[in-house]
Amino acid sequence: MDNATTINTKPKRLSLTLTPSLATTCSIVLDLSQGLRRKKLLDLLGDMQKYGRTGEAVDVGHAAFRACINFLSNTFVSEDFVESVENGEYKDIVSTLLKLTGATNVVDIFPFLKVFDPQGLQRHTIHYLNKFFHNLDKLIEKRLKLREEGHYVTNNDMLDALLDISHQDSQRMDRKKIKHFLLVSLFVTTYQLCMSNQDLLVAGTDTTAYGLERAMTEDLLVAGTDTTAYGLERAMTEVLHNPEVMSKAKQELEQNIGRGNPIDESDVAKLPYLQAIVKESLRLHPPAPLLLPRKAKVDVEISGYRIPKNARVLINEWAIGRNPNVWDNANSFLPERLLGSKIDVKGRDFQLTPFGSGRRICPGSPLAMRMIHVMLGSLLNSFDWKLQSMDKDQPLLAIPLPIIINN
Numbered sequence: 001m002d003n004a005t006t007i008n009t010k011p012k013r014l015s016l017t018l019t020p021s022l023a024t025t026c027s028i029v030l031d032l033s034q035g036l037r038r039k040k041l042l043d044l045l046g047d048m049q050k051y052g053r054t055g056e057a058v059d060v061g062h063a064a065f066r067a068c069i070n071f072l073s074n075t076f077v078s079e080d081f082v083e084s085v086e087n088g089e090y091k092d093i094v095s096t097l098l099k100l101t102g103a104t105n106v107v108d109i110f111p112f113l114k115v116f117d118p119q120g121l122q123r124h125t126i127h128y129l130n131k132f133f134h135n136l137d138k139l140i141e142k143r144l145k146l147r148e149e150g151h152y153v154t155n156n157d158m159l160d161a162l163l164d165i166s167h168q169d170s171q172r173m174d175r176k177k178i179k180h181f182l183l184v185s186l187f188v189t190t191y192q193l194c195m196s197n198q199d200l201l202v203a204g205t206d207t208t209a210y211g212l213e214r215a216m217t218e219d220l221l222v223a224g225t226d227t228t229a230y231g232l233e234r235a236m237t238e239v240l241h242n243p244e245v246m247s248k249a250k251q252e253l254e255q256n257i258g259r260g261n262p263i264d265e266s267d268v269a270k271l272p273y274l275q276a277i278v279k280e281s282l283r284l285h286p287p288a289p290l291l292l293p294r295k296a297k298v299d300v301e302i303s304g305y306r307i308p309k310n311a312r313v314l315i316n317e318w319a320i321g322r323n324p325n326v327w328d329n330a331n332s333f334l335p336e337r338l339l340g341s342k343i344d345v346k347g348r349d350f351q352l353t354p355f356g357s358g359r360r361i362c363p364g365s366p367l368a369m370r371m372i373h374v375m376l377g378s379l380l381n382s383f384d385w386k387l388q389s390m391d392k393d394q395p396l397l398a399i400p401l402p403i404i405i406n407n
């Protein structure tokens, strides 16, 4: 411990940024697939209109979750996954895999038993992973067949992008890599339908570790659908409970987009107040409150605390976001504090890192931010909302009332 590395925690901003070309490439790829997400946004607004007509309250979190699955599954493979997740075999595969990865495994305590696999966890996991891969194979086959037809028009989804890379360099992107890529991407979109938050915590804290399964569980913990849906639901809850914020947001939307119109991903840049709402909500309600666990590679000293090699380190993002030494009125929802501020959620400002920071920063954050802004902005701009209950800690139930447009 005497040779512990000392880390200077003074700088608040990392100077490291994405190279423009990588950031630009990312943004172009997302731009190409935005039409797929737009269709899903219109479906979401159509569903809300039905509720509005009957005066029935919507469980906003659930609606957001279904929308996020379809946003993501369309971005990846141009298919709606809600139906197959809620009724079909896919749900069975995903839920079984999640239970298996979350189960307590005696092998973690007695590693010498690994070869015997006493609870059959490894056997079962491999069986279900194979089932999942089989389904992906069918999906890829179907797409390849379509692509062989002379008049195929690209879907601009992730599967097409991966097949294009594979076409140019089949070693760099072979079928196996494509399937693993889609496994993580698709799997993360569905886990919440199959497990309660309680189960997810168990999955995260237990130590069922078999290479791939471990990696998947860690990805699953914070990735994909639930995080984005939770981010949206909390932001909606805050806005609905703060009429002044609601009115400013609606005013900004009306001036820039026109009352009643859904917003496009390209509109977000024109909506600084909406952006401030989203950041402020992520500060108070980070969907991954402890980020992902880290492990110290060497003995290290940070701010006078000694962290021994191999110690597991958790970062309490929730507490950082509410630290009164960093934020005035830390527990209040005040989007104005971030309006015009340079503080962003890209991992460079350590007082606000809901997507983490550094090498393992959330790779889905650009997509997640697009989805949250577009859904939140469109829901606020298309309806007037009536709260069903004043309890902020309960799931958000609210009635979307049709708005009156004066020409």
Ligand code: HEM
Binding pocket: 072, 184, 185, 188, 218, 219, 222, 223, 224, 225, 227, 228, 231, 286, 287, 288, 291, 292, 293, 354, 355, 356, 357, 358, 359, 360, 361, 362, 363, 364, 365, 367, 368
């Ligand atoms: C509001 C939405 C989201 C939030 C708040 C969020 C947050 C996070 C956080 C905190 C991490 C760990 C980073 C770290 O510890 O430094 C993470 C990792 C990850 N996220 Fe997200 N995420 C969101 C949406 C998404 C989406 C939409 C996807 C996929 C499309 C995604 C895919 C992943 C993956 C694959 C990892 C693991 C990365 C790695 O271990 O290298 N996330 N996310």
